[in-house]
Amino acid sequence: MIKRRLLRAMAETWKGELQDQYDQANAKAGRILYPAEKVNARLTEVDQTIEEIDSGLSGITPTSPNNALFQEVMTSGDFTNAIQSFVSRLAIPGYQVQSFAFEPLVWMDTLTNFLSHDRCQYRGSLDDLELVIEKGQARPGSVDDATKRSYQVYRWEKQYDFSWEALRNDDLGYFEDHARRMGEAARRSLEKFVSRMYFNATSIARLTGLGALYSTAGRLTSARVSSARMGFSQRTDARAERIQASLNYVVGHTGLTDTARQIMASVLVPELATNAANVVQSNWQWIEDPYITGTAPNLPWFAFTNWRANNVRPLVLARLQGWPGPRIYRKKSDMEAVTSMLGAGAAVEPMMGDFDSGNVVLKVVDIFGTYVDETEGSWFDYRGGYYSAGTAP
Numbered sequence: 558m559i560k561r562r563l564l565r566a567m568a569e570t571w572k573g574e575l576q577d578q579y580d581q582a583n584a585k586a587g588r589i590l591y592p593a594e595k596v597n598a599r600l601t602e603v604d605q606t607i608e609e610i611d612s613g614l615s616g617i618t619p620t621s622p623n624n625a626l627f628q629e630v631m632t633s634g635d636f637t638n639a640i641q642s643f644v645s646r647l648a649i650p651g652y653q654v655q656s657f658a659f660e661p662l663v664w665m666d667t668l669t670n671f672l673s674h675d676r677c678q679y680r681g682s683l684d685d686l687e688l689v690i691e692k693g694q695a696r697p698g699s700v701d702d703a704t705k706r707s708y709q710v711y712r713w714e715k716q717y718d719f720s721w722e723a724l725r726n727d728d729l730g731y732f733e734d735h736a737r738r739m740g741e742a743a744r745r746s747l748e749k750f751v752s753r754m755y756f757n758a759t760s761i762a763r764l765t766g767l768g769a770l771y772s773t774a775g776r777l778t779s780a781r782v783s784s785a786r787m788g789f790s791q792r793t794d795a796r797a798e799r800i801q802a803s804l805n806y807v808v809g810h811t812g813l814t815d816t817a818r819q820i821m822a823s824v825l826v827p828e829l830a831t832n833a834a835n836v837v838q839s840n841w842q843w844i845e846d847p848y849i850t851g852t853a854p855n856l857p858w859f860a861f862t863n864w865r866a867n868n869v870r871p872l873v874l875a876r877l878q879g880w881p882g883p884r885i886y887r888k889k890s891d892m893e894a895v896t897s898m899l900g901a902g903a904a905v906e907p908m909m910g911d912f913d914s915g916n917v918v919l920k921v922v923d924i925f926g927t928y929v930d931e932t933e934g935s936w937f938d939y940r941g942g943y944y945s946a947g948t949a950p
Contacts, residue, residue: 572600572603572604575596575599575600575603576596576600579591579596630718630719630720630914630916631717631718631719631720631723632720632722632723633720633722633723633726635723636723636731639727639729639731640723640726640727640728640729640731651738654741654745655811655845655847656744656748656847657748657751657752657844657845657846657847657848658844659748659751659752659844659846661805661806661842661844661861661863662751662806662808662844662861662871662872663751663754663871663872663873663874664864664870664872664873664874664937665873665874665875665876666873666874666875666876667875667876667877667878668709668710668875668876668877668878668926669877669878670877671709671710671711671877672709673707673708673709674707674708674709674875675705675706675707676705676706676707676708676873677703677704677705677706678703678704678706678870678938679701679703679704680701680703680704680794680795680938681700681701681794681795681796682794682796682798683698683700684698684699701795701796704795706873706928706937707928708873708875708926708927708928708929709875709926710875710876710877710924710925710926711924711925711926712922712923712924713743713746713922713923713924713925714920714921714922714923715739715742715920715921716918716919716920717735717739717918717919717920718916718917718918718919719732719916719917719918719919720910720914720915720916720917721908721909721910721915721916721917722915724908724917735919736885736919739883739885739919739921740883740885740921742921743882743883743921743923744883746923747883747923747925748848749848750925750927751872751874752846752848752849753848753935754872754927754934754935755859755871755872755934755935755936755942755944756846756848756849756850756857756859757934757935758934759930759931759932759933759934759935760933760934760935760936760942761934761944762934763932763933763934763936763939764936764939764942764943764944765944767939769784769788770788770791770792771788771939771942771943771944772943772944772945772946773785773944773945773946773949774945774946774947774948774949775945775947775949775950776854776855776856776945776947776948776949776950777807777809777813777816777817777820777856777858777945777947778816778820778828779820779823779826779827779828779835779836779837779838780826780828781945782804782807782820782837782841782860783836783837785804785807785860785943785945786803786804786837786841786860788943789802789803789804789860789862789943790802790803792869792940800867800869800940801866801867801869802862802867802869802940802941803862803863803866803867804841804860804861804862804943805840805841805842805861805862805863805866806841806842806843806844806860806861806862806863807841807842807843807844807858807859807860808843808844808845808846808849808858808859808860808861809843809844809845809846809849809856809857809858809859809947810846810849810850810851810856810857810858810947811845811846811847811849812851812853812856813856813858813947814843814845817843818843820835820837820838821838821839821841821843822838823835823838824838841860851947854947855946855947855948856947857944857945857946857947858944858945858947859942859943859944859945860942860943860944861941861942861943862940862941862942864941869938869940869941870937870938870941871936871937871938871939871940871941871942872927872935872936872937872941872942873927873928873937874925874927875925875926875927876924876925877924877925880923880924882923883921883922883923884921884922884923885919885920885921885922886919886920886921886922887907887917887918887919887920888907888911888917888918888919888920889907890904890905890906890907890908890909890910890911890912891911891912892905892909892911892912893905
């Protein structure tokens, strides 16, 4: 990025060159062609020009034509290691970041536009039948209203502006896979968004406030997984009727991965020196969430239902219709190549950048959203979740 200290250095260099020119002109003429007040006025103009550019780094300059935004681009000087030298260079591939396979945890919904959409879900069963004696009349039944959930989608974007010189100087192909990395950044942003749906204070408080069937403070053990599974089996609807809810996924901190694998691999209870059978060895899947934070051994973990099997939807991830994933855009060049001022022009390649500054602009865009409530966090249906703080032995 353009550094403000570089601007100041440019200003001092510019002013020094002007001062030398004026001094040389006065010496050559043998008289004062440029008096001190005139020289100082010109140097002040230089300072004002630099100040306008400096202020443009944070927004619109007051003197810009049509209030145009001064674009702060990444130039050749920003990549000293990558494109400022030529001897014995090699571009080594970057790190591979951890991923979060969140798809089984969320119900995917599609919205037609950016307005709020309503979803109504039946969460109460009908009344039981009652005995009616001879000549008797059945009592009227009652029906609970459906639970309404409203949510919408939003745009998520990031823009990158490169100077044409920086791209042309890239003999290593340093920016060759920039589009791919922009897509990876979009995926990582979505993963963090899903993780924050349940790993936030409000969502956690909702489950802990519901009591032992929805939360615990214990660390991940086979006994705790069994308690969580029993908690799911006792879930009830709005009329206190038992519903089909089962523990299908355990999601936790990266540091719990080996513990989870040990529980799933052991026929006997791994925490006990006995022959007790490990009743939670199977029938659930471990998912590592690299964005859950904690300090060992106090590492939190969650459990979720499989909404595809029992319609208990703990979380919802909404997308705009026709927008299944991130998209990358590049701004077309506003220049054309001509052979004469009045002759016909031909389009130039986008990598030439814009007419004013040669900027090459790329943008990655994704559109998604979820349900958010001040008391329930992002739980679309809290009956599908279970939380453990992992603080108790």
